[in-house]
Amino acid sequence: MLLNFAIVHLAPGGPAAMLASPKISAAARLQIMKTYGLDKPWYSQFELYLIGSLQGNFGVSYFYSAPVMSMILQRLPNTVLLMGASLLATIIFGIPLGIISATKANSPVDRASVVLSTLGWAMPPMWLGLILLFVFVLYLPWFPPGGVQSITGGGWLDVLWHLVLPGFTLAFGSLANINLFIRSSLLDVLKQDYVLAARGKGLDRRTVLYKHALRNALLPAVTNIGLSIGFLIGGAVLVETIFTWPGLGLLTFEAIGHRDYPMLLGIFFIFSIAVIGMNLVTDIIYAFLDPRISY
Amino acid sequence: MALNNASEESTETKFQGAWRRYRRDTLSLFGLAFIIFLIVLAIAAPLVAPYDPTQIDLGATFVPPSPLHLLGTDYLGRDTLSRIIYGAQIVLTIGVTAALLMTVVGLLAGLVAGYFGRYVDELLMRITDIFLIIPALPLILIFVAVFGPNVLNVIVIIGLLSWPPLARIVRAETLSIMGRDFIAAEKTMGARHTRTIFRHILPNILSPIFVYSALGIANAILIEAAVDFLGLAPLSVSWGYDLSIALNYWVRGAWWIAFFPGLFILLTCLSFFFISDGLNEALKVE
Numbered sequence: 001m002l003l004n005f006a007i008v009h010l011a012p013g014g015p016a017a018m019l020a021s022p023k024i025s026a027a028a029r030l031q032i033m034k035t036y037g038l039d040k041p042w043y044s045q046f047e048l049y050l051i052g053s054l055q056g057n058f059g060v061s062y063f064y065s066a067p068v069m070s071m072i073l074q075r076l077p078n079t080v081l082l083m084g085a086s087l088l089a090t091i092i093f094g095i096p097l098g099i100i101s102a103t104k105a106n107s108p109v110d111r112a113s114v115v116l117s118t119l120g121w122a123m124p125p126m127w128l129g130l131i132l133l134f135v136f137v138l139y140l141p142w143f144p145p146g147g148v149q150s151i152t153g154g155g156w157l158d159v160l161w162h163l164v165l166p167g168f169t170l171a172f173g174s175l176a177n178i179n180l181f182i183r184s185s186l187l188d189v190l191k192q193d194y195v196l197a198a199r200g201k202g203l204d205r206r207t208v209l210y211k212h213a214l215r216n217a218l219l220p221a222v223t224n225i226g227l228s229i230g231f232l233i234g235g236a237v238l239v240e241t242i243f244t245w246p247g248l249g250l251l252t253f254e255a256i257g258h259r260d261y262p263m264l265l266g267i268f269f270i271f272s273i274a275v276i277g278m279n280l281v282t283d284i285i286y287a288f289l290d291p292r293i294s295y
Numbered sequence: 296m297a298l299n300n301a302s303e304e305s306t307e308t309k310f311q312g313a314w315r316r317y318r319r320d321t322l323s324l325f326g327l328a329f330i331i332f333l334i335v336l337a338i339a340a341p342l343v344a345p346y347d348p349t350q351i352d353l354g355a356t357f358v359p360p361s362p363l364h365l366l367g368t369d370y371l372g373r374d375t376l377s378r379i380i381y382g383a384q385i386v387l388t389i390g391v392t393a394a395l396l397m398t399v400v401g402l403l404a405g406l407v408a409g410y411f412g413r414y415v416d417e418l419l420m421r422i423t424d425i426f427l428i429i430p431a432l433p434l435i436l437i438f439v440a441v442f443g444p445n446v447l448n449v450i451v452i453i454g455l456l457s458w459p460p461l462a463r464i465v466r467a468e469t470l471s472i473m474g475r476d477f478i479a480a481e482k483t484m485g486a487r488h489t490r491t492i493f494r495h496i497l498p499n500i501l502s503p504i505f506v507y508s509a510l511g512i513a514n515a516i517l518i519e520a521a522v523d524f525l526g527l528a529p530l531s532v533s534w535g536y537d538l539s540i541a542l543n544y545w546v547r548g549a550w551w552i553a554f555f556p557g558l559f560i561l562l563t564c565l566s567f568f569f570i571s572d573g574l575n576e577a578l579k580v581e
Binding site: 122124229230231233242252264279 | 437441513525527565
């Protein structure tokens with residue numbers, strides 16, 4: 001049991017993943033080099049790219065004629081803001097909703113939350129985004145159509161105002177992931193003997209739920225949040241494109257349009273680092289939360 | 296009464312039993328009905344579509360839903376309803392074939408890892424982990440951009456990059472079967488690996504594979520729509536492509552170009568989700 005835990009939770013973000021993802025972007029890079037007929041033999045190009053990317057040098061963008069790295073760094077804060085806000089919103093709404101769903105299984109609240117989550121899973125984010133554009137920008141001009149702040153500027157409230165629609169679109173898609181995960185995880189835990197034992201001791205429902213059951217149910221959810229970052233990044237590409245949010249996702253879209261391969265690979269490299277980093281963080285958090293694991 | 300029921304159940308075939316359990320859930324039935332409807336629509340597209348999906352009519356651009364164009368027209372005057380009907384062909388083709396490829400790869404990886412164990416398992420599962428956490432959509436976009444956006448490439452790339460969850464499921468199921476006595480007996484009798492795998496393990500792990508593959512179709516459709524939307528559409532008639540048109544012209548207020556194709560994506564994915572759910576119930580051993 002313990003071993004199983006260790007294997008599963010050490011795996012994401014371990015050294016193997018760390019080593020391999022630059023290789024993948026380099027391999028894709030290789031394909032491009034060939035199609036463009038660059039004359040150096042592949043292994044020295046591979047070596048150059050590997051060394052270059054480790055030093056944070058991804059070459060020069062075909063379209064902007066600027067170093068890829070500086071373009072990425074310029075856009076990165078916006079994407080971090082958007083994804084951070086969505087992740088926070090998903091956690092704030094998803095976890096309580098999952099808890100309510102599990103404790104009141106099959107109640108109207110539970111059903112509504114399951115329906116909502118299923119919809120979020122099956123709904124293309126670009127569809128939701130477009131509908132929000134039509135309703136809340138075109139017909140009811142409550143929110144700005146895009147960008148990160150007004151041309152005139154206007155402080156953090158202005159940024160927050162711009163963040164509402166894209167943040168909501170991104171969060172809605174990943175709500176299912178966290179909400180349904182907590183729900184099934186908590187339902188499993190509530191069925192276990194030790195919960196029954198705690199109730200049998202005469203502890204009231206609330207104490208058992210928060211002190212005993214929830215702690216164990218939230219553990220796998222921590223890992224799941226780490227794994228959902230990859231999904232969130234995919235969503236960010238779509239959402240940023242819809243709301244012209246000037247982050248890495250929009251940069252990806254532009255790079256696709258211009259067939260700007262160094263840019264695409266540079267962005268992908270950063271995305272991979274982010275995912276691996278986040279999984280490392282969730283693994284460490286997990287180790288803190290679970291007394292059975294020590295590194 | 297109860298006795299009557301029991302005797303009825305004992306005579307029904309495996310398939311009838313599964314169908315009886317599947318039927319219980321209204322949503323699963325709805326899902327199946329919608330997908331059958333969609334397949335018929337796709338096959339009969341030339342007969343039912345009111346217009347050619349690529350027919351340009353510059354005299355009727357951005358027409359809102361009306362008797363002549365039930366779901367409106369886009370910036371070139373192309374009929375949205377006809378585009379949705381023809382789009383079903385490409386969406387279903389890509390979704391189903393990509394999911395099929397995903398199933399084959401995931402099944403092989405999971406079976407081999409679970410059956411041979413040790414370093415084979417270790418190696419395959421590390422590879423699986425890497426593909427599991429890497430952001431799939433950006434990687435798919437890069438590959439499609441590099442190899443060129445045609446239908447075959449999109450299918451192969453989606454199929455080859457979405458198998459890790461299935462491989463994990465298959466591996467876990469295989470491991471649980473491997474622990475049973477009849478596999479040990481089979482091995483003692485000196486059966487070949489292929490015989491043990493295909494005659495004894497595979498039939499026992501089919502249900503979770505069906506359940507996940509149905510979800511895989513929905514996943515492939517969502518990814519394909521995203522690829523189309525971001526400007527890498529292999530063909531100019533697909534639901535995701537229409538969404539990208541809608542984004543380009545949203546200021547014109549042509550909501551119908553976005554709403555209806557997107558609604559079809561949503562309904563199709565929901566249907567496969569409910570079918571997967573129904574299969575899960577139907578294939579349970581009672």
